[in-house]
Amino acid sequence: MNHINKVVVVGGGTSGWMSAALLKKILGNTVNIELIESKTIGIIGVGEATIPPIQTVNEVLGINEAEFMRETKASIKLAIKFENWWQKGQSYFHTFGAPGQSLPFCHYHHLWTRAESLGLKTNLWDYDLNYLAATAGKFAKLETQDPMYEMKYAYHFDSALYGQFLRKHSEKSGVIRTEGLIENVNLNPATGNVESLTLTGGGTVTGDLFIDCSGMRGLLINQALGTGFEDWSHWLAADRAIAIPSERDTKTLPYTRSIAHSKGWQWNIPLQHRNGNGIVYSSRYCSDDEAQDTLIKNIKNKTLADPNLIKFKTGRTRKQWNKNVIAIGLSSGFLEPLESTSIYLVQSAIVRLLKFFPHKGIQASSVNEFNNQSQREYELIRDFIILHYCATSRTDSQFWRDMKALELPRRLTEKLDMFKENGTLVHDDLDVFWEPSWLQVMLGQGIKPMGYHPLASQYSQAKLTEIFTNTRRAKSAPLEKMPSHDEFLKLYLE
Template identity: 40%
Template sequence: MDDAHRPAIRYVVAGGGTAGWIAAAVLARFLAPSSATVTLVESEEIGIIGVGEATVPLIAQLNALLGIHEPDFVAATNGTFKLGIEFVDWGSIGNRHFHGFGDFGEDIAGLPVHQYWLRLNGSTAAPPLAPLDEWAMPWAAASRDRFAPNAAMKGEAAQFRYAYHFDAALYAAYLRRVAESAGVTRIEGRIHAVGRDGESGLLTHLALETGQKVEGDIFIDCTGFASLLLGKTLGVPFKDWSYWLPCDSAAAVPSTRAGRLTPFTRSTAKSAGWQWRIPLQSRTGNGHVFASRFISDDEAVAQLLDGIDGEPLAAPRILRFTPGHRERFWEGNVIGIGLASGFLEPLESTAIQLIQTGVARIVELLPDARPEPALIAEYNRQTTLEYERIRDFILAHYCRTRRDEPLWREAASLELPETLKHKLACWDASGRIPLYELESHQEPSWASILIGQEAWPKRYNPRAGVPPEEQLRTMLEQRRARLAEAAERMPAHDHFISRTCASDTASAATA
């Protein structure tokens, strides 16, 4: 059959949280209306999870793809800008370091800057160097509460990226408008049964409590932790990573905005987990991610409330999760996206990134309504690798700790996945990190976490010992000074927002 006579493919997206609306919006934008229809079913009564307020820079690509205008989007979602994550008390109590969206400068003689920093830092002949973070533009700006987009900067001061913090409920509503204007049909209703073809087992329709039947060819399961299609209907097993990632709960609470808007997320390690602080224009988002084996809900809530810097705006809400993922993300004619397919804890804000890359893979590997087994296998292979890489990176934050509480003692004695064991062995031997296929985090990110936590390698690469020490020190100090000067010229983050993308709600709330 030629393309002109092929019937339009009916995509049905089950669920209207961040995952559902991103999937629907991207499919509708990418597929010609003559070749596909996109219908999304969601239940207002069930609602969305409503957390997920910090992102990574990949989101800029999604925004560009969907034609989203940044100031409009930031204003509509009560958003702020994010240059990275400040880690407090990780590794040991009193430790503070920054994982920014940028590197430490151009390689010198083919070696990354952190190698030279390790050499000078180990030298006893001169005063200690400033923390490695100061050689990266994100921290130069973030430590001064400054922000300007990299496109507004020049040369080495432009060598960084940024992401956003936003209100998850406003974000889902914003994406809904984008998706509906791209042609997505939304149906309100609770799915109570799923129709399947007796022979092939493929899904045929969703049956709603209203009596409506929503028929489709390809079903995208975005039903959150319920995993209604991939998990409950198809029974795809869940690969549980609790051994490596012990946190299984979170207590979340919004609080009144306090002080200046920081252009970064803060993550503070606690006795049995860690606490996030996410600044929005109108309020601050706070949450305590914890391992329920080591602390009760009441204690976790008490620690959370103790660690917030404004007044709580609601009663803390407890959420439960199991870290891991479905053994297959795509089975038959069902593809799971978002929490329906898996979840790692939110330490590096990677869940929305995984939604984005999952949807991008659908567009790449699903040319028509007849999924090919080879392409399904490829989708599952790539997505599994991406999850494993992120798991290893998150685990690297935990496993080199020197904290002395039960959670941290256990984390330091875990039998690590072989992939991570190898990476850390290479780090220990020479301060380098080998990268594999489908890494989300490059070498500067690993160096930032490991050096930040003072997980020193036994030695640096001997080639870093070649340049004369004084010459090297001067060169590095000059870069640090140039970045600091460039950061001083940036506007304050607050001012940048109030000038370019202030939200109406935030102005009303603070008036």
């Protein structure tokens, strides 16, 4: 191929407009960016909870945080609270923080495991500032370089409004938007590359590189190029979701709730103007009517719209980059929103594309490495989600009994074995979830290590008690002057 002079983004929403915004910001006027979308095609729009890397996107784009939060009706997210996952009536938090402060060569949880073996019973989360702030309903932007007081956060927001916000930003920076439905995808008969797109009612859009943000239908990557799909439903059985917005709570929680039911799980996401609610389930175990009834019975506030049924298949497109098409967003694959990774995978794919951007033409080596990294990233997130299901003691339904009996991916089995043996946590390259995340979910799901790092053996019971007391005191100190989450939103967004 010749030099890449024009990139065409197919589809709007968060994935399309985030792609266009970042490409334009980084590539500037060296490449023309055109986005095609149609008002007649709806968007999924349930990606309303995020993880901290989204802050990097906004910073790179030069977006003012307060303006972004006002326009997207955003609230702060410090954690996810998992309810009924290990056992009915039991709950735990997966926060964006970490317990205590690790020692050289030795994570803090090894001290906790050592203390447990000596009969000291404490809650590891009590040494996590994110957890303490989340359960107290408080938040503040802490200006500190001390890792003891680091409090990572993300956002809950209206994803439809976020797409509109990014559209305004993109068009101001020079992205061309074309309204229209794509009638035909025209391929070069010799190379098989996409050459142009024919729009309904006339008009043709040409390009050198095409970004497929057309959602689950994968208009370019699958329908036109026949790339194929790797099905993961044997590990993750859920294939449907029902979403219903409701009136907001009087108190805005600074965390997402994930509530396990007998045949699936329910999300609750607090925004400034409403709550996002939904249920994720498998049609093999649960009818749509049964799932909808379970969801509605567990929404305490007045609903604001009719239920929206979303059908999906868990898995990934076999090659995220095929010929001159890159699949980003739902066209590249789907993982249920249990850990709020949908928007992150959009961000990650764009950043990866920019790293391998084919300014002087597409090279097979770059495409292969792009696809290898994309596959690995998807698999690591997949394994993290499987962990929530397989590590359960629930046997109250066939769904949970089958989840408990899953045959696990090899790497997940290895991680579980290492942690059970001596508390070892190994971070894989490209895994967005670091050791504290795996630690919290493993412990929360009832998995405890039998041993600990040798360095922890040097600490006596008295010394461990002193360390935990001082850590708890230090972690709790910022809470005294910290406003409530709602007070922060009011002051910050005025």
